[in-house]
Amino acid sequence: MVDKIIIENLSLQYSDGTESLRNISMGIPQNAVTVLFGPAGGGKSTLLRCLNRLNDLTEIKASSGRILMDGENILDPKTDVIALRRRVGMVFARPVTLPMSIRENIIYGLELAGEKRKSKLDEAVERSLKLSAIWDEIKDRLDEPASALSGGQQQRVCLARVIALQPEVILLDEPTSGLDPISTGKVEAALFELKKEYTVILVPHSVQQAARTADHAAFFLTGELIEYADGKNLFTNPKQKKTEDYVMGRFG
Amino acid sequence: MEKSLSWPEFIITRLIQSSGYSAILFVALIFFFLLREGLPALGEVDISSLLNFRWYPIESYFGILPLISGSLIVTLGAALIAVPFGIGTAVYISEVAPRWMREILKPLVELLGGLPSVVLGFLGILVLAPFLRVFLNLPTGLTAFTGSLLLGGIAVPTVVSVAEDALDSVPRAYREGAWALGATRWQTIWRVTLPAAKSGVLTAVMLGVGRAIGETMTVMMVTGNAPVLATGLGSLFAPVRTMTATIAAEMGEVANGSTHYHVLFFIGIVLFIISLIVNVIASSVVFRAKKRAERILS
Amino acid sequence: MKLFAQNRHIVQRLGFIAITIMALVTVLPIIGTVAFILMKGGSAISLEFLSGFPHDGMRTGGILPAIIGTLYLTLGTALFSVPLGIAAAIYLSEYARDNQLTRLIRLAIINLAGIPSVVYGLFGLGLFVLFLKFGTSILAASLTLSIMTLPVIISTSEEALRAVPQAFRTVSISLGATRWQTISRIILKEALPGILTGIILGLERAAGETAPILFTGAAFFLPQLPHSPFDATMALPYHLFVISTQVPEMPIQIQYGTALVLLVFVLTMNVIATVIRSRARAKRQW
Numbered sequence: 001m002v003d004k005i006i007i008e009n010l011s012l013q014y015s016d017g018t019e020s021l022r023n024i025s026m027g028i029p030q031n032a033v034t035v036l037f038g039p040a041g042g043g044k045s046t047l048l049r050c051l052n053r054l055n056d057l058t059e060i061k062a063s064s065g066r067i068l069m070d071g072e073n074i075l076d077p078k079t080d081v082i083a084l085r086r087r088v089g090m091v092f093a094r095p096v097t098l099p100m101s102i103r104e105n106i107i108y109g110l111e112l113a114g115e116k117r118k119s120k121l122d123e124a125v126e127r128s129l130k131l132s133a134i135w136d137e138i139k140d141r142l143d144e145p146a147s148a149l150s151g152g153q154q155q156r157v158c159l160a161r162v163i164a165l166q167p168e169v170i171l172l173d174e175p176t177s178g179l180d181p182i183s184t185g186k187v188e189a190a191l192f193e194l195k196k197e198y199t200v201i202l203v204p205h206s207v208q209q210a211a212r213t214a215d216h217a218a219f220f221l222t223g224e225l226i227e228y229a230d231g232k233n234l235f236t237n238p239k240q241k242k243t244e245d246y247v248m249g250r251f252g
Numbered sequence: 253m254e255k256s257l258s259w260p261e262f263i264i265t266r267l268i269q270s271s272g273y274s275a276i277l278f279v280a281l282i283f284f285f286l287l288r289e290g291l292p293a294l295g296e297v298d299i300s301s302l303l304n305f306r307w308y309p310i311e312s313y314f315g316i317l318p319l320i321s322g323s324l325i326v327t328l329g330a331a332l333i334a335v336p337f338g339i340g341t342a343v344y345i346s347e348v349a350p351r352w353m354r355e356i357l358k359p360l361v362e363l364l365g366g367l368p369s370v371v372l373g374f375l376g377i378l379v380l381a382p383f384l385r386v387f388l389n390l391p392t393g394l395t396a397f398t399g400s401l402l403l404g405g406i407a408v409p410t411v412v413s414v415a416e417d418a419l420d421s422v423p424r425a426y427r428e429g430a431w432a433l434g435a436t437r438w439q440t441i442w443r444v445t446l447p448a449a450k451s452g453v454l455t456a457v458m459l460g461v462g463r464a465i466g467e468t469m470t471v472m473m474v475t476g477n478a479p480v481l482a483t484g485l486g487s488l489f490a491p492v493r494t495m496t497a498t499i500a501a502e503m504g505e506v507a508n509g510s511t512h513y514h515v516l517f518f519i520g521i522v523l524f525i526i527s528l529i530v531n532v533i534a535s536s537v538v539f540r541a542k543k544r545a546e547r548i549l550s
Numbered sequence: 551m552k553l554f555a556q557n558r559h560i561v562q563r564l565g566f567i568a569i570t571i572m573a574l575v576t577v578l579p580i581i582g583t584v585a586f587i588l589m590k591g592g593s594a595i596s597l598e599f600l601s602g603f604p605h606d607g608m609r610t611g612g613i614l615p616a617i618i619g620t621l622y623l624t625l626g627t628a629l630f631s632v633p634l635g636i637a638a639a640i641y642l643s644e645y646a647r648d649n650q651l652t653r654l655i656r657l658a659i660i661n662l663a664g665i666p667s668v669v670y671g672l673f674g675l676g677l678f679v680l681f682l683k684f685g686t687s688i689l690a691a692s693l694t695l696s697i698m699t700l701p702v703i704i705s706t707s708e709e710a711l712r713a714v715p716q717a718f719r720t721v722s723i724s725l726g727a728t729r730w731q732t733i734s735r736i737i738l739k740e741a742l743p744g745i746l747t748g749i750i751l752g753l754e755r756a757a758g759e760t761a762p763i764l765f766t767g768a769a770f771f772l773p774q775l776p777h778s779p780f781d782a783t784m785a786l787p788y789h790l791f792v793i794s795t796q797v798p799e800m801p802i803q804i805q806y807g808t809a810l811v812l813l814v815f816v817l818t819m820n821v822i823a824t825v826i827r828s829r830a831r832a833k834r835q836w
Contacts, residue, residue: 052724054720054723054724057719057720057723059647082726082727082728083726085723085724085725085726086725086726089724089725090724092717092720092721092724094717096715096717096718096720096721098718098721098722098736099718099736099739099740108722108725108727108735109725109726109727112725112726112727112731113726158721161725162725165725165726261728261730261731264730265645265729265730267637268637268638268640268641268644268645269641269645271633271634271637271638271640271641272637272638272641272642272645272646272655273655274634274638275638275655275658275659275662275700275701275704276654276655276658278658278662278697278700279658279661279662281673281677282665282669282670282673282697285672285673285676285677285681286669286672286673286676288676289672289675289676336572337572337575337576338576340569340572340573340576341572341573341576341577343569344569344570344572344573345573348566348569348570349570349573357573357577359820359824360577360580360581361576361577361580362751362820362824363580363584363817363820364577364580366751366754366755366758366816366817366819366820367580367583367758367813367816368757368758368759368760368787368812368813368816369758369759369760370758370760370787370788370790370791370812371583371587371758371787371790371809371812371813372583373791373794374790374791374794374805374809375583375586375587375809377794377795378794378802378805379586405579408576412576436558436559436561436562437562438558438561438562438565438566439558439562459664462664463664465666466664466665466666466667466668466669467666467667468666468667468668468760468761469760469761469787469791473791473794473795496666496668496761499668499669499671499672500668500671500761500764503671503672503675503764503765504764504765508680516672517672517676520668520669520672520673523666523668523669524665524666524669527661527664527665527666527669528661528664530664531657531660531661531663531664532657532661534660535656535657535660
């Protein structure tokens with residue numbers, strides 16, 4: 001097992017004093033689903049947003065530590081963040097399709113990256129929509145506005161939009177929190193396909209989803225990494241009292 | 253942060269940034285050129301003669317007190333009209349009017365804000381002044397009062413839109429709380445909503461007054477252009493001359509660089525500083541209110 | 551107790567009536583003014599009036615040079631204030647951090663909005679006409695009007711930009727877009743109706759202004775149309791001022807006709823702005 005990403009002593013605090021990370025160290029293996037879970041405000045989303053430097057948009061008071069991706073520290077100020085964000089795609093909690101057609105949504109990132117050949121773009125649209133299990137539903141409606149789709153469909157278009165860029169890592173921040181169980185099932189099924197090619201990091205919207213999807217699981221509480229283990233072990237046999245309490249539903 | 257900016261993007265970002273800063277540059281430029289053309293007046297005319305009661309430039313009398321008093325009395329009259337009617341209309345639109353009425357009233361008030369002041373001045377001369385002369389039995393209809401009436405109309409849209417914004421931003425929960433305690437909607441407006449929106453309403457009044465002091469064409473056309481010191485309420489029904497009208501009426505006639513020219517610019521400095529003070533106060537009221545709201549919410 | 555409760559409702563009833571009357575007193579004169587000028591000025595409108603030059607010391611003939619002049623001034627104003635205003639709005643909405651400098655910029659914009667129009671005239675005279683030696687010209691007048699219009703365009707455009715959901719920005723950035731790509735491909739497109747509304751409202755004000763152009767570009771009477779940006783020009787608002795105060799024995803028809811043309815010019819812009827805004831509100835998907 002190779003670690004795609006290695007996080008070393010990462011600490012971070014927002015300038016308004018909210019949610020922060022305290023001395024996080026962990027390795028995230030390639031071609032697996034790593035789940036970051038825990039109660040709200042624990043730092044999971046913050047950590048996720050460090051991995052594609054989306055935190056650059058927010059006011060940060062202080063940060064220290066390193067995040068190595070393929071051995072390179074992506075927190076280095078010299079990092080090309082645009083290139084990084086193409087390598088590390090992200091799906092958000094609320095499905096946000098851009099105000100354009102489905103097709104344009106999918107090829108948005110590719111066009112920005114300079115891809116102009118129509119054949120390549122069409123190929124990417126089909127491939128990514130198939131991988132996110134929505135091709136059959138919408139293949140005849142690609143030129144309709146994406147906002148006309150249902151929430152579950154929009155979220156899978158968002159996933160396809162990320163896949164189209166052929167990233168190396170896919171971050172998912174509670175991607176199914178607003179979806180019905182059927183759509184949730186489709187997204188989770190897509191994850192199992194995705195991890196064959198990509199490194200997947202998921203913040204689940206429930207402990208159940210964490211248990212269903214995790215190859216590896218990390219439990220976060222108020223900015224600290226409490227326990228990090230193999231998915232099977234962590235849910236059935238947690239080492240830490242806090243993890244056990246949370247997994248058993250005693251708080252959170 | 254974003255080191256990988258390509259050079260077109262770098263240039264665009266810089267252009268946008270400097271456009272943002274340009275507002276500061278323009279205010280500074282305006283002040284600088286007013287000073288440059290207006291300060292020499294102080295070398296050419298004694299301060300004591302500037303602060304005098306006689307404005308008669310042909311004989312080198314440059315007393316600006318009649319002009320200041322003219323501006324004050326016309327503005328005061330305008331405020332007496334614009335403040336109650338402006339706030340009343342804002343309360344009506346935001347708290348009382350049914351939705352369809354609101355949809356009609358808001359664009360109409362906006363329309364009033366867009367009417368060229370010269371059109372109002374024109375109607376003032378042809379319609380309002382003759383009417384007031386007969387109705388109030390005055391020797392002339394071109395008086396400070398005529399100017400106040402029209403200026404009131406010009407200031408109203410400012411007062412309405414700012415006050416309405418302030419009322420709108422009062423959380424609905426405040427009103428519901430008052431209703432739950434058995435207050436009528438009328439009581440709620442006076443004892444809860446308006447007090448809660450106090451600072452915004454104050455800003456509305458300030459900005460309305462600022463608009464009235466600065467208005468030029470209408471007052472020049474309808475106030476009779478007599479630079480006489482306004483001494484009391486009686487002056488409201490006599491011709492006056494405001495600072496703005498004096499500049500507008502006389503700048504076209506003076507030789508560049510003459511004392512008269514410098515004094516007109518000096519009046520411009522006075523107007524600039526008045527508007528600066530009004531706007532700084534108005535916006536600091538808003539800022540403070542915002543900060544308080546943020547504290548309460550967080 | 552019951553009597554008391556009834557009293558309160560009578561007070562409320564009376565209060566609502568009073569405040570309704572106040573609103574009507576505020577609004578009805580607007581309708582009256584517009585209707586009155588439409589009525590009185592209508593008979594003056596003819597092809598000759600709209601397409602001819604003034605004759606006999608402006609007592610007969612048309613107002614073409616004033617109409618053309620106002621068009622020139624409005625376009626000239628747009629040329630400077632639109633790009634600058636939109637760029638400044640983009641800066642404030644998309645780039646500026648909440649710090650002292652930004653607060654200073656906002657204060658400057660508020661102050662620009664509050665400076666009396668005649669003071670803009672003085673400034674234009676001092677900077678553009680005399681210092682930069684543009685002379686009394688369309689260029690000097692347009693530049694003066696531009697700076698006066700700027701705060702309207704900036705504040706309405708900024709509001710329109712801020713109304714675009716933050717999520718679009720985050721998503722676009724996360725897909726590898728730069729800030730400017732996000733703005734130019736998504737944010738500007740979505741904010742366009744609001745920005746357009748602001749531009750038109752700003753230009754509407756510029757088109758109707760007299761004081762800023764009095765000593766920077768307006769001419770009492772010109773026998774021909776201006777040939778270059780360095781020529782002075784006639785303009786509708788100034789022309790109305792001239793014929794209603796400076797020319798003795800001016801036929802009342804022509805005065806009302808001129809007022810009507812100016813009013814229609816300004817109202818058309820106002821209506822276009824209102825239509826754009828309400829259409830965009832109905833159409834938008836977020």
